[in-house]
Amino acid sequence: MTKRLFIFILLSLIFASLTAAYAADLWGEVLKDGRYYRLLDPEGNVLLETARRIFPRDQYLTAENRLYEVTKVDDENLTASAVLKEEVELKVFPWAELKRELAASLAEAEEGKKGKISLYHTHNAESYVPTDGADSINGRGGIHKVGMAFANALSALGIDVDYSEKMHLPHDRGAYRRSRETVLELLAKKPDAIFDVHRDAAPQSAYALQLGSEWITRIQFVVGRQNQNLGINRKYAQSMKKIADELYPGLVKGIFFGRGNYNQDLSPLSLLLEVGAHTNSRDAAERGIGLFSEVVDLYFYGPAAEAASGQDKTARRSITSLLFFVGLGLAIFYIINAGGFQPAWAGLKDLFRKRLR
Structure with a gap:
């Protein structure tokens, strides 16, 4: 292989890897300067406006609860078209049930004590x-005050909160790679x-x-569809939306x-929250996230969660009891067939002696 051909192949591989990395991270980019996409249904009605x-x-x-799927995107005009897939009838899947579905272990909380909820910000500068006077502040933007309001509201409900304000600047498509370390720490x-x-x-x-009489900001969930936990995340x-709709x-x-x-590939119970937009007031966002804290509390620590946890404990007790009685029955059967307790005990000792030789 000539030196020139080797250099050409090497440069081609580097270019291909950089292109793949760029494409892989492109989904993490959000539009800046107040620009946003408009998602339209077949009749031209606006379904969604978002910077994502x-x-x-x-x-x-x-x-x-009408589920639409995107069919076409016009990046130049920042519009997208979608068709109706189905009308979804929401139901609540208890969180203990979702973790069992993944065969994940459940952390046992102390009796009468609620568990831990973790919070962080991938895009620290959002305001x-x-x-705040700007849509972005270099450093801890207004979103951190919304995060603190969320943490305080959860704490007031008796929930242990682990709130990370670790920085992941700049606000670019690589922010999710930088915040990944924070997620692992949490x-x-x-x-x-x-x-x-x-x-x-x-x-x-x-x-x-x-x-x-109060204005609040609504909240939108974002779920990544390219991860192995998508079924559970969905x-x-x-489930959270179902509870919020009722509350x-x-x-x-x-x-x-x-x-x-x-x-979200790191945890099935991970969710991205959009708390209002840059055009809303931070006060309204803090009120909105305060109400959402009640939804979190009800889902994880309300009656349905307690019932699911109780069922799990009952199931474990039932299995233990079943194993005990099966073992007891086998022991009684062995004693009867051996002709009594003494012959059975002598037979066991003889068996152990043979195994130890």
């Missing part, structure tokens, strides 16, 4: 223009769930919701199933 990149085969579950402490707290970019009306996200109708505006993994 949209790709063909992405899906969106609307507030009305809210009406309150998971090492065995939380019940982990939330990556963000804000979106969209018109103010896309997230604004009036509940009584059940988990839809605070309209609080969860939808679920975006997008290309990528958002580090």
Whole structure:
């Protein structure tokens, strides 16, 4: 092989690897300067406005639980088309049941004590223009104050909170690779769930919701569809939305199933939250995430969760009891066939002596 050919092949491999890395990370890029995609149904109605990149085969579950799938994306005009796939009837899958489905071990909480919830921010600079004066602040942006409001609300409900404010700047497509280390650190402490707290970019009306006399921001879930936990992530996200729909109708505006993994391949009970948009006030976002904390508490530590946990403990006790009685029955059968306890005991001793020779 000539030196020139070797250099050409080497440069080709480097170019191919860089291209693959670029394509792999492209899903993690969000539009800047207040720009956003508009997802449209066949009649031209707006289903979703988001700064997240949209790709063909992405899906969106609307507030009305209608699941759409993206068929075409126009990146130049920042629009995407989608068709209705199905009307989804949500149900609640208890978290203990989801973990059993993955054969994951459940951390036993102390009697009467709630577990741990972990929080972090992949995009630390995200902020809210009406309150923070800019959509992005180099350093800890307004999203950190929303994260702290979330942590405080969960703590007030008796939940142990592990809130990481570790930085993953700059706000680019590589941020998810940098935040992956943070996720692993948080998971090492065995939380019940982990939330990556963000804000979106969209018109103010896309997230604004009036509940009584107060304005809050709605919350959107983002689930990465390129990870081995997608089936569990989907059940988990839809369970949370089902509870939110019953507790605070309209609080969860939808679920975006997008290309990528958002580090959700590391844990089945990991969820990305969009808490309002850059056009909403941070105060409204803090009120919205405060209400969402009640949804988290109800899902993980409410009556349904307790019932599922109780069923799990009952099942373990039943299996232990069954094994005990089976063993007892075998012992009685052996004693009877040996002609009594003394002959049975002598037979066992003889058997052990033979095995030890």
